[in-house]
Amino acid sequence: VMAGGNATFNPEPMADFIDFFVIGEGEDVVLEIVQAYREVRRADRETQLRRMAQIPGVYVPRFYAPRYYAEDGTLSGIEPLVDEAAPFITKRIVPLLPPPVTRFILPHTDVVFNRASVEIQRGCTRGCRFCHAGMVFRPVRERSLAELLETIDAIVRETGHEEIGLLSLSSSDYTQIAPLVKAIAEKYDPRTLSISLPSLRIESFSAELADMLAGGRKTGFTFAPEAATDRLREVINKPIPTQSLLETAEEVYRRGWQLIKLYFMIGQPTETDEDVRAIARLAKEVYRIGKKHHGRRAKVRIGVSTFVPKPHTPFQWASLCPLDEIARKQLLLREELGGARGILYNWNNPEESLLEAVLSRGDRRLGAVIRGAWERGAKFDAWGDQFRPQAWWDAFAAEGLDPAWYAHRPRLADEVFPWDHIGAGVEKRWLLMDWYASQRGEVKVDCRNHCYHCGILTAFKGIRANTPPQAWQCPPVRNPRWQQLAEAGEIIGLTPVVRENMKRARVPEV
Numbered sequence: 001v002m003a004g005g006n007a008t009f010n011p012e013p014m015a016d017f018i019d020f021f022v023i024g025e026g027e028d029v030v031l032e033i034v035q036a037y038r039e040v041r042r043a044d045r046e047t048q049l050r051r052m053a054q055i056p057g058v059y060v061p062r063f064y065a066p067r068y069y070a071e072d073g074t075l076s077g078i079e080p081l082v083d084e085a086a087p088f089i090t091k092r093i094v095p096l097l098p099p100p101v102t103r104f105i106l107p108h109t110d111v112v113f114n115r116a117s118v119e120i121q122r123g124c125t126r127g128c129r130f131c132h133a134g135m136v137f138r139p140v141r142e143r144s145l146a147e148l149l150e151t152i153d154a155i156v157r158e159t160g161h162e163e164i165g166l167l168s169l170s171s172s173d174y175t176q177i178a179p180l181v182k183a184i185a186e187k188y189d190p191r192t193l194s195i196s197l198p199s200l201r202i203e204s205f206s207a208e209l210a211d212m213l214a215g216g217r218k219t220g221f222t223f224a225p226e227a228a229t230d231r232l233r234e235v236i237n238k239p240i241p242t243q244s245l246l247e248t249a250e251e252v253y254r255r256g257w258q259l260i261k262l263y264f265m266i267g268q269p270t271e272t273d274e275d276v277r278a279i280a281r282l283a284k285e286v287y288r289i290g291k292k293h294h295g296r297r298a299k300v301r302i303g304v305s306t307f308v309p310k311p312h313t314p315f316q317w318a319s320l321c322p323l324d325e326i327a328r329k330q331l332l333l334r335e336e337l338g339g340a341r342g343i344l345y346n347w348n349n350p351e352e353s354l355l356e357a358v359l360s361r362g363d364r365r366l367g368a369v370i371r372g373a374w375e376r377g378a379k380f381d382a383w384g385d386q387f388r389p390q391a392w393w394d395a396f397a398a399e400g401l402d403p404a405w406y407a408h409r410p411r412l413a414d415e416v417f418p419w420d421h422i423g424a425g426v427e428k429r430w431l432l433m434d435w436y437a438s439q440r441g442e443v444k445v446d447c448r449n450h451c452y453h454c455g456i457l458t459a460f461k462g463i464r465a466n467t468p469p470q471a472w473q474c475p476p477v478r479n480p481r482w483q484q485l486a487e488a489g490e491i492i493g494l495t496p497v498v499r500e501n502m503k504r505a506r507v508p509e510v
């Protein structure tokens, strides 16, 4: 049984159930896994897993033993038990994005998300401190404009999909976004092919981009300011001045949208009641602008989730806000909104956030809890109507573990985390410095303009030395020793697969 994807950057809670985890991007490593499996397919499971453990980026949990301090139950370390198990597993990345999929398996019936997806770039350089994806998907690699246009053509031709989602963590940051949108708008009629562009930044230009793609269909425009005051947005490193947000709202309503959706989080580090009240004030202000353009047809929908600290982020040392505090803040916001006409307010169940917080930063002891909850009927918990919190709390009690200890306990700077032997490329030391910077309200601008040496170039210097300067948003490796070694093929040579990808992605080899 193998697993991969974002959640496996802390694999420990699922260690009892999974034979091996693949950390990071799968495109190259999956071929190595198939090759290794062919070599050992007739061997016993132990031999097979020892072979898998030798593949960089593969983590076989049974070959590691966690040790805990008796006094407080925190980890003292995780030790490899066999020679094949590396003490530290660095995630895998592909030097360049491989050619996108154009021939999808087509369902016979209508399905949720019935559209083709094309990844326009991977990674994000904005550095929002709560964002797991922003930290673990570094470095930023883009697909070329020519490749994307060819891909969209091929998808339309091969599949007949009428909807294509252009995916990325921050679409506005794709350097060719304006020419891409213009080319699509010129070529396709929005009535026959609808293109969605999620994760747009809060700036007037986003309204212009979306307008080019929308045709007549302007259902709703979504932004995620995450916090409602300039101060708190600086703490979380998502510095958008309130004034720009209001100007963007004005532009969106002016261009014909009647509904703006705004996403916020409550319970973020340093948050005060004033920050919570500001969500209501901002929503009312946006509604006032909408009313100017559309009268009573204008709408604002605010989705308010609870901040859950995630591993491998600067906020991994933060605590989850206590549940009674979350409930109080949700109520405070509802009172502050005062049933304002035209503003819809959604919030989430604090118990779901507690469970998410526990599993996000949990250790291997949670395996018994997961099993116990399942035996008590917990299944499909992410569906609100299926969520059975009591099954979980009973399972915790049966194992003598306290969910509050996992979720609300303040972490010390030098605490060993259950995921410390898993490397996302960004160094723990750097994350800690950024955690302290957040408490001082210090903003780190987009790292494409200023590299903060987060650790990516140290972890992947060999790969970087072999990729053209323009292929990543990180600076090129300038160390002449690395470059000489790379040229001599002593770090990693450009494999035929990479060469082929570079050719297809139209990135010239330097």
Ligand code: SF4
Pocket (backbone or CB within 6 Å): 125, 138, 139, 140, 447, 448, 450, 451, 452, 453, 454, 455, 456, 457, 473, 474, 475
């Ligand atoms: S190495 Fe520099 S440019 Fe690259 S992701 Fe880290 S901070 Fe950003």
